[in-house]
Amino acid sequence: MMLLPFAVAVSVAFAVPLLGEASADQVSRILVSLQKNLLTPIPLCFLLGIICTRIHGGIKIPKELYYSIAIFLLMSIGFIGGHELAHEYQAHGVATIWKPALATLFLGCVTPITSFVVLRYIGGMSIADSAGIAAHYGSTSAVTYAVANSFVEQAGHPANSFLPTLVTLLECPGIAIALVIGAALSAKERAARAAESGRKVKESKLGEALYEVMTGQSIMLMAGLLVIGFVSTLYMDPKGFQPFYDFFQSKGMLFRGALCIFLLEMGLVAGEKLGDLLKVGPFLVAFGILIPLIHGFLGVYLGHMAGLNLGGCAVLGAIVSSASYIAAPPAVRLTLPEANPTYSITAALAITFPFNIAFGIPIYFEMAKFVGAQ
Numbered sequence: 001m002m003l004l005p006f007a008v009a010v011s012v013a014f015a016v017p018l019l020g021e022a023s024a025d026q027v028s029r030i031l032v033s034l035q036k037n038l039l040t041p042i043p044l045c046f047l048l049g050i051i052c053t054r055i056h057g058g059i060k061i062p063k064e065l066y067y068s069i070a071i072f073l074l075m076s077i078g079f080i081g082g083h084e085l086a087h088e089y090q091a092h093g094v095a096t097i098w099k100p101a102l103a104t105l106f107l108g109c110v111t112p113i114t115s116f117v118v119l120r121y122i123g124g125m126s127i128a129d130s131a132g133i134a135a136h137y138g139s140t141s142a143v144t145y146a147v148a149n150s151f152v153e154q155a156g157h158p159a160n161s162f163l164p165t166l167v168t169l170l171e172c173p174g175i176a177i178a179l180v181i182g183a184a185l186s187a188k189e190r191a192a193r194a195a196e197s198g199r200k201v202k203e204s205k206l207g208e209a210l211y212e213v214m215t216g217q218s219i220m221l222m223a224g225l226l227v228i229g230f231v232s233t234l235y236m237d238p239k240g241f242q243p244f245y246d247f248f249q250s251k252g253m254l255f256r257g258a259l260c261i262f263l264l265e266m267g268l269v270a271g272e273k274l275g276d277l278l279k280v281g282p283f284l285v286a287f288g289i290l291i292p293l294i295h296g297f298l299g300v301y302l303g304h305m306a307g308l309n310l311g312g313c314a315v316l317g318a319i320v321s322s323a324s325y326i327a328a329p330p331a332v333r334l335t336l337p338e339a340n341p342t343y344s345i346t347a348a349l350a351i352t353f354p355f356n357i358a359f360g361i362p363i364y365f366e367m368a369k370f371v372g373a374q
Helices: 003-019 021-038 041-054 063-092 098-122 127-138 142-154 163-197 206-214 217-235 238-248 253-305 310-321 328-335 341-370
Strands: none
Touching: 041 142, 041 253, 041 341, 063 142, 063 163, 063 217, 063 238, 063 253, 098 127, 098 163, 098 253, 098 310, 127 163, 127 253, 127 328, 127 341, 142 163, 142 253, 142 310, 142 341, 163 217, 163 310, 163 328, 217 238, 253 310, 253 341, 310 341, 328 341
């Protein structure tokens, strides 16, 4: 409970200077960062998808192509992460990564708890809905990572090479903790009602859901390819390894082109979900913007304390602030079937995802500068 006021305080501490005259230069830098981020092909493709859906345009991405690109992006993030992690291990052992990894695991535990507390005790939502949404916000979006990583590279401050490892570390605990909270409190609530009426209660399949999370497509592809990239880099001849690197490299033409197509499809989906904003209400809209900023600042600050560079802090802030719309939904549906998917998917995909892609990433970059990252 004490973490939420602290997070709010540090976020306000960052925002207040922006309102004064002395912060004119900082505001100018944020506006320039926004311009550099928005007027590039990746977010513009996302915008095109939204516009096309709202005007009933004719763009349609075949599902087979969309799934193939999603698999390629996840494999690429994992493979290049394993490759760079191998270089980092050869040069420094675990000396440079253990602190960021520990900070990431801590953030993976904190974000679902703070999300649940806000949703349940401030928003007044049900236990199942609060835990379901918290599972989405405790996890992360690999696409947000890819866009944030591209942004810091274009800004001339590439992130630490092992950031994909942190993405993988962040994916699991957030979903698991939110499901445990939701299942435990829901079971307690159902047991109390059953005791009053004398009915038997069906147990939630928590273990099954956690197994689904751990063996789901996103985790298996990123973690599996991270191991493959790590082992291949250490033991393959560099000349033999190079073709694989050229295919998967996240800075290359193939990756960025695939990301544009993927963001176009995400824009089409988000455009369809915009109508659901009326259903989720103003509280959830505010939650989908403010909670990412709070989590993002925590990610930036702890990343800086753990020794990440400027780009690394910004990217960590972006992935901590993001919400999952791939790994979390099936796990939540299995464990908390009473949770309303409209709330969680709309908040993650139609509110937080567009906010981070358009505005959040440049803000986290400026937050990283604000805390002194270099």
